[in-house]
Amino acid sequence: GAGVSQTPSNKVTEKGKYVELRCDPISGHTALYWYRQSLGQGPEFLIYFQGTGAADDSGLPNDRFFAVRPEGSVSTLKIQRTERGDSAVYLCASSLTPNSGGDSPLHFGNGTRLTVT
Amino acid sequence: SQQGEEDPQALSIQEGENATMNCSYKTSINNLQWYRQNSGRGLVHLILIRSNEREKHSGRLRVTLDTSKKSSSLLITASRAADTASYFCATGRGKSTFGDGTTLTVKP
Numbered sequence: 230g231a232g233v234s235q236t237p238s239n240k241v242t243e244k245g246k247y248v249e250l251r252c253d254p255i256s257g258h259t260a261l262y263w264y265r266q267s268l269g270q271g272p273e274f275l276i277y278f279q280g281t282g283a284a285d286d287s288g289l290p291n292d293r294f295f296a297v298r299p300e301g302s303v304s305t306l307k308i309q310r311t312e313r314g315d316s317a318v319y320l321c322a323s324s325l326t327p328n329s330g331g332d333s334p335l336h337f338g339n340g341t342r343l344t345v346t
Numbered sequence: 347s348q349q350g351e352e353d354p355q356a357l358s359i360q361e362g363e364n365a366t367m368n369c370s371y372k373t374s375i376n377n378l379q380w381y382r383q384n385s386g387r388g389l390v391h392l393i394l395i396r397s398n399e400r401e402k403h404s405g406r407l408r409v410t411l412d413t414s415k416k417s418s419s420l421l422i423t424a425s426r427a428a429d430t431a432s433y434f435c436a437t438g439r440g441k442s443t444f445g446d447g448t449t450l451t452v453k454p
Contacts, residue, residue, distance in 0.1 A: 233388070262441065271350075271434050271444035272389065285441050320388055334379055335442055337388030 231255070233338035235321050241344045242311055250306040250341045254323030260284075261304050262335060263296055264320040272320055278304060311345045318342050350378075350435040350445040358451040365422045367448040369435030370415075378411060379442065380420050383432045392420075392433075427454045 234253040242248050254261050260279055264272035274288040278298045286296075293311075298304040308315055322335040350371050359365055369378070377396045381389040395402045395411045395418065402409045408421040422429055432449045436442040 264444075269446070271446045274441045274443060277441050288441070322389075334391035334394055335381075335389070335436075336391065337381075339386075339388045 233321055233323055233336050235319075235338035235341050237341060238339065239342045239344075241346060244311060244313060244345055246311050248308050248311055248343065250308075250319050250321075250343070252304045252306070252321030252323075252338060254302065254304070254321070255336055256302075258323035258325055258336070259301070260324045260326060260333070261298060262322040262324075263304070263306050264322065266318045266320055266340070275306070308343075311343075313345045316343055316345045350437050350443060352433065352435055352445045352448045354448055355446070356449045356451070358453065359425055361425060361427055361452055361454050363425055363452075365425050365429070365450055365452070367420045367433050367450070369418045369420070369445065371418075371435070371437050372416065373437075375413070375437045377437075378409075378418050379436045380407075380409060380418075381434045381436060381444075383434065383447070385431075389434065422450075425450075425452045427452050 236251045262277040263275040266272045276286040276296050281301045293309045296306045318340040320340045322337045324333040324335050326333045350369050352369050375397050377394050379394045380392045382392055383389045393404050393409050395409050406423045411418045430452050432447040434444045434447040436444045
């Protein structure tokens with residue numbers, strides 16, 4: 230079946246602009262995660278959703294970052310007033326249930342490479 | 347700070363050799379997962395080991411878990427050039443927390 234889809238695959242924007250990154254999870258997966266990955270580093274947790282609500286947003290670096298999942302499926306990560314330091318690959322993942330004692334591995338998309346010039 | 351930390355940071359071996367990567371973590375876990383990432387791609391789940399398991403196999407992969415030492419190892423036997431990738435361990439409740447990975451290069 231279809232995996233996690235992220236669009237766009239690449240996004241170049243100017244400093245100060247607003248961007249939206251989209252994630253379409255695997256159908257039926259209730260949990261959805263956003264990570265950010267810089268070159269040579271592991272994924273850094275940003276936020277995860279259980280259904281429509283953000284269950285843990287402790288990884289969002291500041292109030293310029295916001296994510297929504299209004300219908301419990303597709304999610305959008307929104308970044309306001311982008312800065313050069315926001316440049317990274319933004320990864321989305323979904324799982325059948327949150328990994329809270331259950332055996333629910335994460336299924337990742339290929340990411341959106343964001344470049345802020 | 348990251349929950350899982352892998353070592354070595356980089357590993358280079360010849361095709362056919364075995365590769366061993368280690369992961370250490372800090373707090374109690376329900377399970378530990380290993381992922382692979384090819385360059386420019388997302389992470390792919392390899393294997394999950396529960397906290398009450400000590401060893402698990404999947405094809406050429408063998409994972410061990412020592413909860414008393416808060417550590418895990420991933421062994422890839424009879425490595426192939428296609429195994430060249432970065433490998434990450436992840437732990438967590440709800441969210442999964444990743445280390446910076448081990449970059450494995452398998453030379454043909």
